[in-house]
Amino acid sequence: MTTGSLILATIGILFGATGTYLLLPHRLGAAKTRTIYILGAVFASLGLVGFLALLSPPALSPLGDFIAGSFFYVFAGGAIGCGVMTVTSRNPVYSALWFAAVVVSVAGLFLLADAQFLAAGSVIVYAGAIIVTFLFVIMLAQMEGRAVYDRAARSPGRAVFTSFLLLWSLTYCLASVRGKPDGPPPAGELAGPEARLLRGREIAGFYQLAETNEGRKALEHSLRPTSSLYVEADPSKPKPNVAGLGEALYADHLLTVELAGSILFAALVAAVLIANPKRAGVPPTPAAAVEV
Amino acid sequence: MTDPFTIDLLRNYLLVGAALFALGMLGFIARRNLIVMFLSAEMMLQGVALSLVAFGRYHGNWSGQVFTIVILTVAACEASIAMALVVVLFNRRSSLDVTLWQDVREPGVETTDLADEAGEAAPMEPIEGVESYPHLTPAGVEPAHPIQPWTERRR
Numbered sequence: 484m485t486t487g488s489l490i491l492a493t494i495g496i497l498f499g500a501t502g503t504y505l506l507l508p509h510r511l512g513a514a515k516t517r518t519i520y521i522l523g524a525v526f527a528s529l530g531l532v533g534f535l536a537l538l539s540p541p542a543l544s545p546l547g548d549f550i551a552g553s554f555f556y557v558f559a560g561g562a563i564g565c566g567v568m569t570v571t572s573r574n575p576v577y578s579a580l581w582f583a584a585v586v587v588s589v590a591g592l593f594l595l596a597d598a599q600f601l602a603a604g605s606v607i608v609y610a611g612a613i614i615v616t617f618l619f620v621i622m623l624a625q626m627e628g629r630a631v632y633d634r635a636a637r638s639p640g641r642a643v644f645t646s647f648l649l650l651w652s653l654t655y656c657l658a659s660v661r662g663k664p665d666g667p668p669p670a671g672e673l674a675g676p677e678a679r680l681l682r683g684r685e686i687a688g689f690y691q692l693a694e695t696n697e698g699r700k701a702l703e704h705s706l707r708p709t710s711s712l713y714v715e716a717d718p719s720k721p722k723p724n725v726a727g728l729g730e731a732l733y734a735d736h737l738l739t740v741e742l743a744g745s746i747l748f749a750a751l752v753a754a755v756l757i758a759n760p761k762r763a764g765v766p767p768t769p770a771a772a773v774e775v
Numbered sequence: 776m777t778d779p780f781t782i783d784l785l786r787n788y789l790l791v792g793a794a795l796f797a798l799g800m801l802g803f804i805a806r807r808n809l810i811v812m813f814l815s816a817e818m819m820l821q822g823v824a825l826s827l828v829a830f831g832r833y834h835g836n837w838s839g840q841v842f843t844i845v846i847l848t849v850a851a852c853e854a855s856i857a858m859a860l861v862v863v864l865f866n867r868r869s870s871l872d873v874t875l876w877q878d879v880r881e882p883g884v885e886t887t888d889l890a891d892e893a894g895e896a897a898p899m900e901p902i903e904g905v906e907s908y909p910h911l912t913p914a915g916v917e918p919a920h921p922i923q924p925w926t927e928r929r930r
Contacts, residue, residue, distance in 0.1 A: 507805055538790060539783035548779075559791045566795055566818055570802035575810050575871075582814045585795070589821050596780075596788065596832045598840050601847075605824070608847050613817065613854045620858045621810055624865040632807040632872035642805035650797035657789050680782060682834050710836045718778045718835070731837035732844070739841065743848040750852030758859035 488537055492654050495533020499567075500647040502527030504639060506571040512635035527567055535560055537654070555595055562588035573633050579617045583610045597712075599724045709734040780832050788829030795822030809864065809871045813857050820850050 505523030509515060538559065541552015565584040572578040586609040593602040636642070709730050714720040722730075732740060795818055802815030824843045831839020861871070868875050877886045 503801065534790070534794065538787045555787065559787070562791060562821075563794050563798070566798040569814060569818060570798055570806065570811075572811075575808050578811050578814055582818060585818060585821060589795075589825055592788065592791065592825055593828055596828050598828050598832070598843075601824075601828060601840055601843055604844070604847060605821075608851055609817070609821075613851065616854055616858050617810060617814065620861055623862065624810075624871055630808075630870070630872070632870070632874070633811075635807060636805045637807050637874065639805050642801055645804065646797045646801035649800065650793060653793035653797070654790060657786055657793065680785075680833075682778070706836070710838065712832070712835045712837065728837055728840055732841055735837075736841050739845060743845060746848060746852055750855050754855040754859040757856065758862055 489655065489658060491533055492537045492658065493651065495530050495537065496647055496651045496654065497530070498526050498533060499530025500643050502530055503567055503571065503647075504643045506567065507639040507643065508571075508573060508634050508636040510636060510639060512631050514634075528564075531560060531563055531567075534563065537658070551595055554591065558588045558591035558595070561585075562592065575621050575633060576618065579614055579621065583614045586610050586614075597721070597724065600728050707735065778833075778835065782833070785829050785833045789826050792822040792826035792829070795819070795825065807873050809861050809873055812873060813854070813861075817850060817854070820846055 502523045502525070505515075505519055506527060535556055538556070541555065542548045562585050565581045565588060569578050569581040569585060572581060586605060590602040590606045593599075593605065708715070712721060712727065714722055799815045799817075799819030799822065802818065803812050806812055806815065824846050827839040827842050827846070829839070831837060831842075864876070865871055880886070
């Protein structure tokens with residue numbers, strides 16, 4: 484990551500911030516002209532292109548890697564663009580549908596990161612359940628068309644400044660972190676940024692050399708064979724996704740599964756209790772008594 | 776054999792996750808509709824889940840995906856409770872505007888009268904242009920239905 488790409492990132496994020504500010508609703512709910520919308524869309528897409536140019540390009544030589552890298556660009560651009568549309572849509576129904584598009588794009592990115600079960604699961608849970616719940620509530624609560632609070636934003640200038648400053652800081656940190664490697668010395672010929680963020684099993688391989696190291700026992704406990712993505716920690720032999728994930732989930736994280744079930748049950752009870760208009764212990768009103 | 780998931784690929788995933796997180800934060804701060812605010816919070820969760828999955832893939836273990844499953848669970852619980860709350864809040868004030876709930880703020884914090892300002896600046900009549908709704912013809916009185924021969928026979 485060079486200085487030139489940092490300048491590119493700054494320019495891209497500035498363009499994106501300008502475009503998003505132009506696309507957001509006005510502070511007082513005043514209407515924006517079509518010219519402002521087109522200008523905002525142009526600025527936002529320029530910013531998106533600048534941000535995508537910041538990503539490391541895919542390798543060209545094997546065709547499979549190149550195709551996977553191109554799909555990464557497609558899904559990343561789709562996720563960020565649909566995210567901008569989610570935030571800036573005047574109509575909450577459109578916001579929910581754009582958010583479904585964000586979820587589908589992120590599921591594509593999950594697929595590219597070898598997380599097939601999570602891709603399917605997030606599409607089912609988010610786009611299938613949560614979005615439908617949102618749409619039901621929107622239809623229940625908002626029957627009279629577009630409201631004032633949908634056409635007006637709450638201090639959009641300061642919000643855009645804050646969040647894009649956060650994005651620029653994160654980009655800067657991710658792009659140009661320098662410093663001494665914190666972990667054990669890199670084994671062998673590792674050089675460059677790979678030496679600064681050692682993979683878990685390399686750290687384990689280092690500590691297992693030192694017999695008297697106190698962290699060794701903890702590392703051995705936390706790096707059991709069920710927790711690895713590969714058979715015998717060999718990257719050329721990946722485990723099947725659902726089987727490996729289930730093994731890790733029910734061997735290493737059994738308590739987590741139980742806790743998740745308890746949380747779901749508590750949320751079920753809470754949702755029923757909150758949404759139910761009839762309170763226990765409150766005497767019925769006279770009108771209700773007359774009706775009965 | 777070296778892992779094909781290099782640190783450059785990890786950085787790409789982290790950048791996209793950071794962008795989703797920042798966009799979700801923007802929506803949570805800037806929008807005033809309660810439902811859109813919760814959608815933005817879900818978008819922040821998506822960015823975090825993307826980063827976790829990429830870290831797990833980089834380190835070669837399942838922890839990132841297990842954590843993302845926990846995030847999915849918590850997001851489902853959060854959505855159900857939040858929607859129940861939104862229904863209750865809508866029944867109290869007949870509006871999804873979050874600025875109507877400023878009386879639950881900390882003591883000593885100034886209120887902003889965004890709702891009144893917006894109401895004065897932009898009344899509810901439809902705006903010409905992109906943002907206007909179609910005008911539907913008002914439905915009149917129901918016309919008298921002519922009695923068909925087959926209904927006469929049935930009477």
